[in-house]
Amino acid sequence: MDVSHILDGLNDAQRNAVTAPVDRHGLILAGAGSGKTRVLVHRIAYLVEVENISPYRILAVTFTNKAASEMRQRAEQLLERIGAGWWMGTFHGIAHRILRQHASAANLPEGFQILDSEDQLRTIRRLLKILELDESRWPPRQIQSYINSKKDEGLRPHALGQGSDPFQRKMIDIYHHYEDHCQRAGVIDFAEILLRAHELWLNQPDILAEYQQRFSHILVDEFQDTNRIQYAWLRVLAGHQAKLFVVGDDDQSIYGWRGARIENIQQFPRDYSESLTVRLEQNYRSTGNILRAANAIIQNNVERLGKELWTSAGEGVPLDLYAAFNEVDEARFVVSRIQQKVAEGHQRQEFAVLYRSNAQSRVLEEALLQAGVPYRVYGGMRFFERAEIKDALAYLRLIKNRDDDGALERVINTPTRGIGEKTLNTIRQQARAQQYSLWQAIAAVLETNQLTTRAAGALSAFMHLINQMDEEARSLTLGASVALVLESSTLFDFYKHQRGEKAQSKLENLEELVAAAEQFGTEISEEELPLDPLTEFLSHAALEAGEAQSDDWEDAVQLMTLHSAKGLEFPFVFLCGLEEGLFPHAMSAEDPLRLAEERRLCYVGITRAMQQLTLSHAESRRIYGKEVFSRPSRFIRELPTECIQEIRAQAKMSRPVYRSSQEAIVVDKQQEYSLGQGVFHQKFGEGVILNYEGEGARARIQVQFKSAGSKWLIAEYANLQAI
DNA sequence: CGCCGCAGGCTTTTT
């Protein structure tokens, strides 16, 4: 068989990785832009076509659905076949699949449902009410991150001991209650998926053996992002027979704050002493100057596995550095640069504007809006996270599982059907006293006639509605069931009769949900069908929340945080807000480990750029409504001066803070000024117009003078000369 | 039941 297509076009390091001995573990240190996905996909093809390993014996794990589907697509292309039965997916997707297959062995009900982060937070809030704990003393978000971080470390409440202080004790106690609560409701959160799957294997050796016999090769993408439980899960599965082929870059580990352990990749060569390490250092993305900057930055970190990117392409243009007066000036600079380049014939989607925190996007958006430049902001609400979609899904969840209290609370009065807080509290109390689910409690409360006729009527109508939906949906396709639920719950009508753009878009989203269900229903029936389509669809919605923005194919500038930029590349990259306190963020500057992660984040940002990288920092910036003056980021100082070119601002002094400089201050026909303009005053000398109030002759103008400082002057008398 | 006003919080994000 001709296998040249698998090895042709690979560089030496890539080929070494792809053809690494099949009986050894492999660690592939893949620098940014070094062809990481390529190596993974070609390794799979190599195993299958050269080593004759059945694709069914290969497991490929990624973090995101996007990465998983890209890998699948490219593998199908290279192997020229449809890989319907191949195990390629995210950690959560694969663990979930295993749990579905062995639900009862994992001590889960057949139709267990998945809580996304928002569901989890709501669950915690409800739990706090039940436990009569004050949210201000026990912040739900803090509890959520506590529980998740413990689960990420593989720790159950009983493994946490008694707790060293009252706070810890309470946290452990809440964690305990939370577990009971979820178990009873038949729901599991994201972290629980991994933890359960791990425990399933530890507790059921025969089930583990089944998987161990099946998989001979386990490939892992973005290995530097694995947390403790993920690595433990991989190690258990690999056992003594399967070989791990892990690909990652310790220099791009930027998710420590959500449990990722850079130690996993650092220690891999020690954990598997017989493993082979291959470094991919040739970069096919960026210019020499960009790589020089990236290498220089990352060299300031210690305990690296070590790697230096190089390119056979030229040096390219130097990096530009712009010192802005403030964030408005910075945004204007970025936008005018983009406009210039677009005028030269570049497409807008070639430009990415990156920033450390989401709050920075607003000013950039305003500047783009003002300039009429189309843009797209990454992040934000995803399709299956929208409130109206989650309302609809909650009905579907309730159909599947009446004990899902979260789903019930969500829809019992949505749209309003006369079941108020008072009635609900009676139900909650009943549920709590009898250890019932809310659904069971409703039935009990109705039996004992504790309620007014009106409330009782509304409640039994609700129960009837859900039961009716359940019954009718049984004989329908997935798409038709969803449509039915939207009709009979009156969710459709609710938004149809509401006016305004918001209601309109919600209605459209609900229609899209029906379409999504229809499509999902037809797609899934073609593959083997382990469960009923509705359960599958609900899991799909939780595990794959969809795109944040609908596919808008308009050519647009891309705005995103540095974190979301990981894995992407753009010809022109702007890295904004390079200031101490913002980047590195003040919350990370003290701790050397966190600072190192900020530096890796900077490295990630720099290596996104293909042709030209422009850095900027602002002397002052509004943060939480206050004006803050900051020093340029230490990361700027860590760059080699010879590859940086400083862009000088036109004026020398502070520019207006609040308003656009295009705004004209008209005093009279002869006198007209603009913000940022240089002026001369008889007494105070030279200055720059900072701000103004009012208009005409009586306008007050604020001028920052070189020697006399800032003054407010009446336009009529100031007699300012433009300079 | 739903709207409005006020107080407090606030890095980064996927599953």
Place this chain on the structure above:
DNA sequence: GCCTGCGGCG
């Protein structure tokens, strides 16, 4: 400065 959640009022 802006969003969220809660409490009060109509």
